[in-house]
Amino acid sequence: MTALVERLGTLHKGGRGSWVYQSPRVLFLLLYAEVKGLDPGDLLQRHLAYVKRIGPQMAWLAERLRWLGYETRGGREPDPHKSMEYAKRLGLDPGEVAATVEALLKVLKARGPEDAAYLPPALALPEKALLLDAVAQSQAFNLRGTLSLLAKLAQGEEVDVGDPDSFRRELRFRHAYLYALHLAAAERRPTCLGYALALHLGMSHPPLATYFKLLRATGRLRYVVALEALALGVGTREDLDALLDVYEKLLNKRGVALPPREEIYTAFVGMRSDIGVGMIAPAKPLEDLLMLIET
Amino acid sequence: MIAITAYEALEEICSEIRQFGEPANPALGTQLKNAYSALRAGGAVVGFYGQGKSLLANLTALAELLQGRRAVVIRANQVLAGETELEDVSTCGMLNDVVKECGETYRDWFRKVIKLDEGGAMRLNCREKLEVGGERLSKLDSIIVDLRSRGFTVIVDELERLVEQPTAYGFRDLLDLREQFFNLVDRRSGAAGFAIPVSLWATFDIQIKSRIAPVYFISGDVRPEDMREFMRRKLGQTPREFEPVEFRNPRVVAAILRELASGKSPADVVKLRLEVLRALADLLAKGPKVKKALFIALTAAWLRQSVYMEFDKSIFQKATSLAKEYLGADVDMGVDEAVKVLRRNRKVRRGVAGYYLSPLVVHELEELARGGGYQKRLLALFGEDVVQRISTELGVV
Numbered sequence: 001m002t003a004l005v006e007r008l009g010t011l012h013k014g015g016r017g018s019w020v021y022q023s024p025r026v027l028f029l030l031l032y033a034e035v036k037g038l039d040p041g042d043l044l045q046r047h048l049a050y051v052k053r054i055g056p057q058m059a060w061l062a063e064r065l066r067w068l069g070y071e072t073r074g075g076r077e078p079d080p081h082k083s084m085e086y087a088k089r090l091g092l093d094p095g096e097v098a099a100t101v102e103a104l105l106k107v108l109k110a111r112g113p114e115d116a117a118y119l120p121p122a123l124a125l126p127e128k129a130l131l132l133d134a135v136a137q138s139q140a141f142n143l144r145g146t147l148s149l150l151a152k153l154a155q156g157e158e159v160d161v162g163d164p165d166s167f168r169r170e171l172r173f174r175h176a177y178l179y180a181l182h183l184a185a186a187e188r189r190p191t192c193l194g195y196a197l198a199l200h201l202g203m204s205h206p207p208l209a210t211y212f213k214l215l216r217a218t219g220r221l222r223y224v225v226a227l228e229a230l231a232l233g234v235g236t237r238e239d240l241d242a243l244l245d246v247y248e249k250l251l252n253k254r255g256v257a258l259p260p261r262e263e264i265y266t267a268f269v270g271m272r273s274d275i276g277v278g279m280i281a282p283a284k285p286l287e288d289l290l291m292l293i294e295t
Numbered sequence: 296m297i298a299i300t301a302y303e304a305l306e307e308i309c310s311e312i313r314q315f316g317e318p319a320n321p322a323l324g325t326q327l328k329n330a331y332s333a334l335r336a337g338g339a340v341v342g343f344y345g346q347g348k349s350l351l352a353n354l355t356a357l358a359e360l361l362q363g364r365r366a367v368v369i370r371a372n373q374v375l376a377g378e379t380e381l382e383d384v385s386t387c388g389m390l391n392d393v394v395k396e397c398g399e400t401y402r403d404w405f406r407k408v409i410k411l412d413e414g415g416a417m418r419l420n421c422r423e424k425l426e427v428g429g430e431r432l433s434k435l436d437s438i439i440v441d442l443r444s445r446g447f448t449v450i451v452d453e454l455e456r457l458v459e460q461p462t463a464y465g466f467r468d469l470l471d472l473r474e475q476f477f478n479l480v481d482r483r484s485g486a487a488g489f490a491i492p493v494s495l496w497a498t499f500d501i502q503i504k505s506r507i508a509p510v511y512f513i514s515g516d517v518r519p520e521d522m523r524e525f526m527r528r529k530l531g532q533t534p535r536e537f538e539p540v541e542f543r544n545p546r547v548v549a550a551i552l553r554e555l556a557s558g559k560s561p562a563d564v565v566k567l568r569l570e571v572l573r574a575l576a577d578l579l580a581k582g583p584k585v586k587k588a589l590f591i592a593l594t595a596a597w598l599r600q601s602v603y604m605e606f607d608k609s610i611f612q613k614a615t616s617l618a619k620e621y622l623g624a625d626v627d628m629g630v631d632e633a634v635k636v637l638r639r640n641r642k643v644r645r646g647v648a649g650y651y652l653s654p655l656v657v658h659e660l661e662e663l664a665r666g667g668g669y670q671k672r673l674l675a676l677f678g679e680d681v682v683q684r685i686s687t688e689l690g691v692v
Contacts, residue, residue: 050508235493235496239497262653268603270691272692279692
């Protein structure tokens with residue numbers, strides 16, 4: 001029996017300071033910096049400083065940093081110059097990543113490309129689509145294999161892990177990516193969405209279209225958007241519409257569509273302010289949203 | 296009495312803590328915990344009008360005072376109007392009163408919600424003169440610097456006034472206010488906490504938002520169960536009429552409690568809503584069957600307190616029986632038939648886990664809230680106050 005890591009492929013060699021690539025957000029930022037000619041080290045530093053300040057009141061994001069790949073025990077000074085290597089292994093096109101990040105920054109009214117540092121640790125839907133498309137096709141990531149592995153581990157099945165160190169490393173890395181895509185739960189098992197996607201992948205169904213179909217059919221899609229709106233600081237109907245316009249454009253490019261606006265609005269409640277701005281908030285309490293998405 | 300201003304609310308919450316061991320609104324504990332950590336770290340609470348930003352700001356200051364630290368909530372509008380005495384630009388006097396009248400009661404509750412350092416309660420000298428210099432937000436800046444140097448935790452409130460009338464306060468427009476605000480938080484990152492209305496938040500770019508972090512959005516923690524408990528505690532029991540309503544906005548609950556306190560019965564309150572909804576349905580649909588069905592759907596939306604959310608057949612059922620109970624047999628219609636009629640006439644669409652009002656109906660309701668559409672006709676029937684209230688209760692954006 002071949003060791004699992006060999007079957008999964010090597011993604012995350014664990015070189016000095018490469019722990020930071022466990023976060024898909026960080027990888028996206030560093031790729032953006034490379035493409036735009038920004039100093040990746042500087043951008044990363046400002047991003048990590050910002051993330052520290054999101055503080056306990058945004059507890060849902062702060063609590064999830066570990067699973068989003070931000071924290072590590074005994075991690076060294078992050079190395080900001082390996083993003084291209086990771087993009088290659090994951091099958092990500094840096095140009096597309098940069099274009100997606102740029103479109104998001106525009107709708108968030110960024111003052112300049114450096115403002116990318118202030119994107120939240122969680123990815124936005126078009127970024128998730130890009131990432132899913134890439135990892136589903138990346139042999140090194142082996143999406144279906146990784147989901148099956150998580151399912152086996154969750155069942156308590158014995159697996160031949162080979163070298164335990166590299167196994168842990170690979171699993172941690174993949175888990176953060178799957179978690180960011182809502183395919184894995186915090187406790188390292190596939191979510192219902194993850195199980196369902198694995199089933200479809202086994203039938204060779206197109207990954208991205210299936211992912212979106214499942215997100216919508218399980219009622220998650222609108223709540224994922226609600227959570228992202230919260231993370232991106234979108235508090236008005238006008239801003240939400242602008243954000244959804246960008247989402248739509250970017251997703252259409254990848255051959256998937258958003259459901260009708262009204263279906264997404266069902267995840268929000270609103271109130272009109274005295275000065276005519278339509279204010280919105282998620283219709284369900286945050287805890288309920290997270291429980292739904294992470295189940 | 297039902298509270299409206301932060302001051303009245305602080306008095307009332309005090310008596311509620313004495314009675315229930317916590318405020319009647321159970322969501323307030325979580326909100327305070329989150330707001331306290333954000334405001335103390337020089338972040339912000341962001342919320343709708345009436346969601347309780349001022350209350351959370353003052354509770355945060357109060358918690359600081361009870362731990363022996365100086366803290367105050369600054370009224371930005373007063374500062375810009377040229378006032379220079381602490382008494383006039385802040386809630387100093389009110390906080391002193393509350394510490395005196397109710398400090399220990401609040402301490403008991405705060406202990407359950409936040410980690411409280413031991414210490415004697417602090418009384419502020421409200422007659423202190425403050426160093427104010429510059430123009431517009433520079434005035435605010437200089438007051439923040441001055442108070443910080445005197446060891447104060449500073450929270451800035453009443454920005455809503457500036458947003459509503461930027462020119463009256465010397466700003467060219469809202470964007471000018473935003474830019475000056477950016478300069479302020481850029482220069483004084485973390486020096487003061489801010490209570491920010493969503494109307495101002497909406498103008499911010501990602502960089503300003505990141506400067507203000509940590510941020511707490513008040514809206515995330517209000518559950519219909521909490522609102523029901525709020526009502527139950529205030530009235531001794533939730534009136535049967537309000538059992539099926541999913542209140543989401545404490546202000547809406549408070550307004551209804553006020554109506555009840557003025558002598559209306561719960562049945563009157565509900566009946567008035569249903570009459571407006573029926574008039575609305577009559578305006579928005581043609582044909583008696585469609586009108587009836589749409590009335591039921593609008594009632595369902597009122598039960599959810601949102602025209603955007605989905606409603607399933609069980610809510611339809613509740614809406615049907617409510618409508619029948621109050622407005623008699625002429626609105627009687629089975630759930631399945633109502634759904635069929637509504638779908639055939641494109642008044643609702645099928646969603647993921649139920650139905651939602653079609654874009655056309657929602658659009659009409661939005662127009663109404665903006666003063667267009669059928670507003671004039673409804674106003675003539677019910678008056679402005681009622682129409683405004685219903686549109687708030689329907690959560691129309």
